[in-house]
Amino acid sequence: MEGLTPLFTGNRDFYRVDTAITVPQIRPADYRLTLTGMFDTPRSYTLDDLLGRDDLVERDITLTCVSNEVGGRLAGTARWLGVPLGALLRENGVRPGSTQLVCRSQDGMTIGAPTRSALEVQDAMLALGMNGEPLPVEHGFPVRMLIPGLYGYVSACKWLTGIDATTFEAVDPYWVERDWAARAPIKVFSRIDTPAPLRSFPAGRRPVAGVAWAQTRGIARVEVRVDDGDWVPAELSPQVDADLWRQWVLPVDFAPGRHSVAVRATSADGEAQPEERAAPFPSGATGWHTVQVVAA
Known part of the structure; x- marks a missing residue:
């Protein structure tokens, strides 16, 4: 559907957020x-060590x-193709007292x-x-960490060169030092992709569509409201995996004039996307998410 976010994002189009002014260049x-800190058998791995493992997996994961x-x-x-994180930590004996993995980038x-998330997700x-x-x-x-269900600043270290098993009390990583939350589960989220905000189009029937996500839980329902009307359930794309966003669509008959279109989602475990606006910090x-459109 024109304007709808594809199920998969191409590597060149994938968003990038980091603090690296110059992208690190690491020779394979x-x-x-x-691995350091609270491990029974701390050790180091080469890239060949990781690529040569027999437990590599491929998983479809939405990052936020x-x-x-x-x-x-x-x-x-x-x-994504990679080494199961929980298995790697267990084989090196991460100790029960560790509550935080401080991941260090090049x-x-x-x-x-x-x-706990690294072990259980x-x-x-x-x-x-x-x-x-x-x-x-x-x-x-050559290696980055991914933990579905957590925002990237507490889970997705790029150019990963070290994992220090420690506690939240012992170390405040970069973003926590700057007063971002130490634990940051991803919130239920939905977005309208089409029609675009402030767009004018002919009055009549047209699709409203977008994506919604709640990683590790999945999306159970997406609803759309036009102006002051009732919330109407949208049609969802098939559930592929709880870690993957879902596309949604709802055909709407737009009368001539200006309209407000809003969307909300509910996760598979019953958590509703909150109405109250809050900034990322x-x-x-x-x-x-609400957009204003005009049917001509």
């Missing part, structure tokens, strides 16, 4: 991932940046991820590939 032969505004486009979906960035991984290609340099080559934006 020189790469080392070092905490700085994404209501209606924003700092979200994307890719098919460029000096620190990202703090909850140890099924699709958490150390990603090596993206959409059938080696991980692009701007997206973290300190733990992610909330609010129903």
